[in-house]
Amino acid sequence: MHNALHHLDAVDAFKLAVEQSNRPVTEIAAELGWSESFMRRVFSTEKFFPSFADLPAFCAAVGNLTILHWLLARATFYGIDEKRQSVDCRSLLERVNSVFAEVGDVAHEARRAIADDRIDKAERHRLIGELSDVLEGCMALIADLREMDAHA
Structure with missing residues (x-):
């Protein structure tokens, strides 16, 4: 799966990390000290994400490194695998x-x-x-x- 992570949007990468945690997002947000509005913004389609410095705590809260694997995959494939297809x-x-x-x-x-x-x-x-x-x-x-x- 790691080879396909670079296809994900940032929001979907965060959602995947939470899904793989098997924990409610509200529980994760509480552990991170996120307000409900902050949590909603992170998981909405707007470009609003935790700071880079907060990523280790996020990974610990979800119990996986999915978001870091996503970052690595995006950086590795940046500009290389951008053969997007129009969808009719x-x-x-x-x-x-x-x-x-x-x-x-x-x-x-x-x-x-x-x-x-x-x-x-x-x-x-x-x-x-x-x-x-x-x-x-x-x-x-x-x-x-x-x-x-x-x-x-």
């Missing part, structure tokens, strides 16, 4: 269909994995790979839609 009705349907095909691959791997009522290491890795393909397709589509929105 036909391409939207094709890309959503592709995502659903990937979801089907996840379901197939999951059925294989649970056939013996246990999930071994190789099966976990195959599932992670298939799920990463789903996320990558979704992230690329989100990035293209956001880019179109920014230039509309």
